[in-house]
Amino acid sequence: MTLRAALLAAALVLPLPAVAAPRTTLVVGMAAQDVGRLDPHFAVSTPDRAVVAWMFNALVRFKPGSMSPGDIEPDLAESWESSRDRKVWTFHLRHGVRFHGDYGELTADDVVFSLRKSADHNRSAVSGDFAAFDQIEAIDPYTVRITLKQTVPSLLGILTNYGGGFIVSRKAVEKLGDAFARAPIGTGPFAYASLTPNQSLELDAHTAYFRGAPKLAHISYRFLPSNASRDLAFENGELDLAFGMQDQTWVTRTRRNPNAIVDVFEPGEAALLHLNITQKPLDDIRVRRAIAYAVNRPELLRWQGADVSRQPGSVIPIGNLGYTADNGLPQHNLDKARALLAEAGYANGLTIKVIHTQLPSMLAQMQVVQAELKRAGITLDLQVVEHATYHQMIRQDLSPIVFYNAARFPVADIYLTQFYHSRSTVKTPTAVTNFSHCNAADAEIDAARTEPDEQKQLALWQVAQGKIIARLCAVPLIETLQAWVRRADLDYGFPLKGSLSLGPVITEATHFK
């Protein structure tokens, strides 16, 4: 027997120290009863937004872990250029990008189809973002040209891996029809495998992914709407990653777990009270000012917790390009609130019926606001309805006050246009989310969009914020950051600082250590 053979025999006979292979299945717990629509152009709820980002790509993307406009990098497009007036943009696609399953290679036809779909309000929930698009055309199988009616502050922002920027398979959409929303086909690192309603969504690794096969083989996206159940499942090791609570108590307790890492990251979702300036009694500026003075933002911050929230200073989120806190926003003053109410003829207080969601986190925030306004004599009579019904009813202009939480691409134009431009007023053909019927700064918002001088553009956005606050179309309340928890051995593959999909982006590099 040779030495080599003897060693081999010994190796087979002697017990070896156990070396566990790294796990390749990621189990995620999400605060949802079920998924809604996995068609990325309709994925507007947090549970849907978080998961579609793992299945789709866009022409460009935020560098994983970031949502800074300065970190936009190539994704399905290798390169791009624009005309001197920035109205014509040409994108050159990567070659050899494969869709999931048997849906073949991505071509310019799919990109044109996807962007036209995003711009069509019958086939997309984000068509408003594409209002400035004139033409989207395929020059050749790997080149797409976009022509704009007017320049927009950040075209790349609209085309990132968020909302309408996701590229779908034309063949799959046409073949699957409505079923596409429950079993979508993209080019991302993970592909739809199965969906068990009210239980879980299963994803398999897309081995032909153009950035290389993912290190994880499978993702199980489990629906656990109860915070307590999700916490217990994580503590028991049944989950590797879970949607957390935007609450200081939760963060502090979870951080004590040595096997857990709490990720608190951007964007801050801005919560505002949108006041319908056309409806009684809110058509009286004194009543709106009374509400603004009654709101106690420092108290809200203390309640939510400093680690997961921050105090806003304007009607657009902190960190948006163009944000300014120098705008004359009324600060908490109960005496002034009461005096204004008395002046407006409501010395004995007033009651306003408000439609609000059952969603525990938003309902809790609203209850704090309700108590704050009550101290000034303003009673909010909450009509609490199911979350989808709430979205439907507030878009039907049925609530004079709308509490709304949102994060958008961090350039002032998007938020200002969607929430405060008269074109976006609810119940109009071009409606987006202008619940207040605000029209205080239309001219500035429009002028800033096409302003080539960056300084002038910033100044216009700041004037717009001042005018909206002077009219009190909305009262800022609080900004809450995203909070998730993961097992200490789960490595995203990048530092997580922000994610516009409102959840950690799981990429081909994500793995267990």
Place this chain on the structure above:
Amino acid sequence: MRFIRAMLRNPTTSVGVVLCIVVVLGALLAPWLSPHDPAEQSILDRLQPPGGEFLLGTDTFGRDVLARILWGARISLVIAVTSISAAILIGGSIGMVSGYAGGRFDLLVMQVMDVMLSFPSLILGLIVVALLGPALLNLVIAIALTAIAPFARIARAPVLSLKQRAFVEAGRALGFSHARVLFVHILPNILSEVLVMGSLWMATAVRTEASLSFIGLGVKPPTPTWGGMMRDGFENILDAPWLSIWPGLAILVLVLGLNMVGDGLRDATDPKLAGT
């Protein structure tokens, strides 16, 4: 008096009566017993454990749990009493008229009642509240609707035998109207049975209200309800378990008390158990 004495001789019933009296007194005296306003938030005092200034602790908004339980008892009792009274009135009348009239009318009415009985009370309540919206009056309507069919059945059965009795036939022979025969001569003879069931159904009403509030279909915030408190507390079960435990115990005490009283009433009115 003999009836009440017979009832209270049963120690279980006495305990039930005491439990119910405690809850009723707590609800009636809530404005004086509550150490704090049940709706007033104190963010600095959020999630305080039981003890000290807050005997039963505070919730996530810094509201006093004891105050909310005392005020919540009012909601539970108001809903239980009004919904079951309405059910007795409507269901009892339907059952009496149906049994008295007999024939096809009786058949039709009882089939409708059977359909209503086929729905579990929580499901029927859930459908009604989902359709009408969560509000105090709608909760009363929902719970009353779930209890109408059982009371119709309970009232009808004795009427079927009573209407054959000589005193009823004598009344008819004297030319009394049907309404007079029903409500003056028959009603007093079935009232005790209906009231016994009423006390037992009050416990069901308390449970149904708590269940609907627990799933978010209860009275609007910030009105305190025991079911709503349990639901809110469940969100913080790992950090502040008392938020769910105290309202849960309150529901247990009231439901237990009402069931004990109901059982005692039933035993006291049952001739087979008389003298035992």
